[in-house]
Amino acid sequence: GAVVSQHPSWVICKSGTSVKIECRSLDFQATTMFWYRQFPKQSLMLMATSNEGSKATYEQGVEKDKFLINHASLTLSTLTVTSAHPEDSSFYICSARAPGGQETQYFGPGTRLLVL
């Protein structure tokens, strides 16, 4: 149980285009999902917390107009990187918090974005 999927697993795009990444909880409902960014050989940095039916809460320094998050259902959250630039190239990872007030987060396999 507690499987989280991401799509796509990797994407290459031209500078200036927008890219949408989907995060799905496959066998449970997740009222809260998280989006992280991982740079090579570095740790995961929390970008935003996504709550179903409400606006996402962004961490300090993360541009909310650049990284659009939509959590339209209890099993789906999307991250859209708008007008992507080469510096946005990274590994984006989502996680979903299991229901019942538990603290454990279950992570998706990640999406590698390369902006040319």
Added chain:
Amino acid sequence: GNSVTQMEGPVTLSEEAFLTINCTYTATGYPSLFWYVQYPGEGLQLLLKATKADDKGSNKGFEATYRKETTSFHLEKGSVQVSDSAVYFCALSGPSTNKLIFGTGTLLAVQP
């Protein structure tokens, strides 16, 4: 603020060697502590956790004990295998937030 510090890698061991990856934390109150593992090309998986002082988390031969007095949560395994090669992340959450704060990760390479 809350933070996690873990030993830098890479850690290179021979099969069947004893493993210790150090992790210390700074937090107000009593956070929950986690070890996550990231195998090559895969996402993070929860390895073990402990939610209160003196708790021991264990899974797949790995263990870690929540030590409040030393603010530590060191990961240990008595005999590593080649299949344990991965990046290991120490993390904490809470007590007043559900955000996970990660350490920088430690790459473990086990050689046959």
